[in-house]
Amino acid sequence: MLGDHLVSAQQAAHKWLREMILSGELPAGQALRQEEMARRLGISRLPIREALNRLATEGLVELKPRRGFYVASLNIDEIEDIFEMRAMLEARAGHLATERMTAADADAVDRCVAELDAVVAASTNFDHYAQLNIRFHERLFESCARKHLRRQIAMLRDAVSPLIRILASEKGELQRAQREHRLLAKHFREGHSERVAELSREHCAYTARALIQKLRRGGVEEKAAAAS
Amino acid sequence: MLGDHLVSAQQAAHKWLREMILSGELPAGQALRQEEMARRLGISRLPIREALNRLATEGLVELKPRRGFYVASLNIDEIEDIFEMRAMLEARAGHLATERMTAADADAVDRCVAELDAVVAASTNFDHYAQLNIRFHERLFESCARKHLRRQIAMLRDAVSPLIRILASEKGELQRAQREHRLLAKHFREGHSERVAELSREHCAYTARALIQKLRRGGVEEKAAAAS
DNA sequence: TATCTGGATTTTGTATCCAATTTAGGATAG
DNA sequence: CTATCCTAAATTGGATACAAAATCCAGATA
Numbered sequence: 211m212l213g214d215h216l217v218s219a220q221q222a223a224h225k226w227l228r229e230m231i232l233s234g235e236l237p238a239g240q241a242l243r244q245e246e247m248a249r250r251l252g253i254s255r256l257p258i259r260e261a262l263n264r265l266a267t268e269g270l271v272e273l274k275p276r277r278g279f280y281v282a283s284l285n286i287d288e289i290e291d292i293f294e295m296r297a298m299l300e301a302r303a304g305h306l307a308t309e310r311m312t313a314a315d316a317d318a319v320d321r322c323v324a325e326l327d328a329v330v331a332a333s334t335n336f337d338h339y340a341q342l343n344i345r346f347h348e349r350l351f352e353s354c355a356r357k358h359l360r361r362q363i364a365m366l367r368d369a370v371s372p373l374i375r376i377l378a379s380e381k382g383e384l385q386r387a388q389r390e391h392r393l394l395a396k397h398f399r400e401g402h403s404e405r406v407a408e409l410s411r412e413h414c415a416y417t418a419r420a421l422i423q424k425l426r427r428g429g430v431e432e433k434a435a436a437a438s
Numbered sequence: 439m440l441g442d443h444l445v446s447a448q449q450a451a452h453k454w455l456r457e458m459i460l461s462g463e464l465p466a467g468q469a470l471r472q473e474e475m476a477r478r479l480g481i482s483r484l485p486i487r488e489a490l491n492r493l494a495t496e497g498l499v500e501l502k503p504r505r506g507f508y509v510a511s512l513n514i515d516e517i518e519d520i521f522e523m524r525a526m527l528e529a530r531a532g533h534l535a536t537e538r539m540t541a542a543d544a545d546a547v548d549r550c551v552a553e554l555d556a557v558v559a560a561s562t563n564f565d566h567y568a569q570l571n572i573r574f575h576e577r578l579f580e581s582c583a584r585k586h587l588r589r590q591i592a593m594l595r596d597a598v599s600p601l602i603r604i605l606a607s608e609k610g611e612l613q614r615a616q617r618e619h620r621l622l623a624k625h626f627r628e629g630h631s632e633r634v635a636e637l638s639r640e641h642c643a644y645t646a647r648a649l650i651q652k653l654r655r656g657g658v659e660e661k662a663a664a665a666s
Numbered sequence: 667t668a669t670c671t672g673g674a675t676t677t678t679g680t681a682t683c684c685a686a687t688t689t690a691g692g693a694t695a696g
Numbered sequence: 697c698t699a700t701c702c703t704a705a706a707t708t709g710g711a712t713a714c715a716a717a718a719t720c721c722a723g724a725t726a
Contacts, residue, residue: 243676244677254710259488259678260488260491261677263492264492264495265494266492278678299523356519357516362590449681481680482682483678487708504687
């Protein structure tokens with residue numbers, strides 16, 4: 211039915227839908243017809259519904275009672291709202307992670323930066339960059355040892371994830387981000403927790419500013435390809 | 439079947455389970471049997487399952503695959519984790535709310551404080567106090583006009599809500615909290631946004647400290663009454 | 667021609683039923 | 697008497713079936 215060997219249908223549905231939304235393949239506002247998705251995944255509507263319910267509390271889709279589920283769409287105020295939370299939480303996670311990090315953690319973070327360097331230089335597809343970018347930040351925060359803090363950060367990141375793609379065309383943005391990643395890794399290794407916190411905060415703030423600027427300029431042009 | 443006139447069975451199940459967990463009637467670690475809950479609410483297992491899935495992403499229950507759902511339990515590190523996030527987010531919400539508040543908002547907040555005063559003085563049941571306490575904070579943050587920030591705060595509050603009951607017996611804690619509420623309302627009215635932010639942060643921090651202290655002292659004695 | 671209305675169709679929400687997996691208890695052997 | 701294995705009950709996960717609500721479209725009417 212899907213690559214769901216041994217995992218539950220609900221997990222498969224959740225993963226599939228989440229990726230379709232995060233990648234922007236399902237555009238904001240898109241209606242999510244249960245029957246159609248069930249057919250496409252070769253499962254019944256039930257696991258689809260359960261996955262949709264989970265995605266609704268995660269903020270990726272919205273439920274209009276008796277109307278169905280729709281891909282969540284954010285206005286500019288909501289984007290600022292979410293990025294500001296990310297800035298606060300990631301600053302704290304960066305601070306704690308730096309205080310508690312070991313040499314192995316610093317090595318792992320450096321490896322992530324190196325991988326990102328390669329991708330940015332090669333200028334391959336954005337999906338790969340986005341994936342490594344997430345891995346870098348998750349690895350950076352891993353040593354903070356705060357399960358719930360990391361979970362909240364991940365949820366907030368997911369909520370704005372489809373939008374990040376808008377910055378993909380801006381070559382300068384990627385290079386700016388990469389400079390900040392290198393700086394973060396450096397101060398992380400050296401244990402400058404305050405500096406890592408501040409850089410994490412600024413990293414979010416810059417991204418938010420660039421994103422909102424581009425959105426205001428270009429209006430609503432993020433019409434990605436429809437479901438299929 | 440329940441007081442679910444006109445609302446969906448799933449919503450009713452979610453509300454019922456949520457309240458059972460938040461009030462501590464269902465103790466941490468309690469297994470949640472779908473069949474039994476369905477019988478008790480007079481509905482089928484399906485809306486129960488969907489409600490449980492939502493509660494799982496909200497962090498109130500945990501899902502062990504093929505084993506069922508269990509009321510989430512938090513260790514002391516996780517409690518600190520969550521209260522620290524609350525402190526950050528509520529400080530920010532308090533700051534923004536104070537900047538944007540109107541006279542009507544200040545009046546509403548004052549009314550909440552008055553209601554709380556009455557309950558603390560009368561020393562009626564804790565449930566009523568807890569309910570008004572939540573209303574006070576939600577009203578205080580309402581004018582911040584940040585949908586997602588308020589939603590995150592609410593989710594984090596819910597996650598630690600069953601524990602707050604532990605402090606109910608401490609008469610001093612309630613009075614201390616009430617002093618802070620009055621101070622918050624005063625500075626809110628006067629537009630001292632920095633002071634409101636700081637007080638919100640401290641309000642969380644004090645509560646967390648008192649809670650953890652009591653937990654460390656008393657060990658694990660929060661065995662509330664079982665399901666029924 | 668535009669608008670309102672009424673039924674047909676689609677889609678959601680729920681109930682019942684079935685399969686697969688886990689857990690518990692008992693019987694048997696060491 | 698204890699440990700292990702096997703069977704049976706309980707419980708979850710999923711599929712199909714059905715009812716209620718919402719949408720859509722055609723036709724009638726002003």
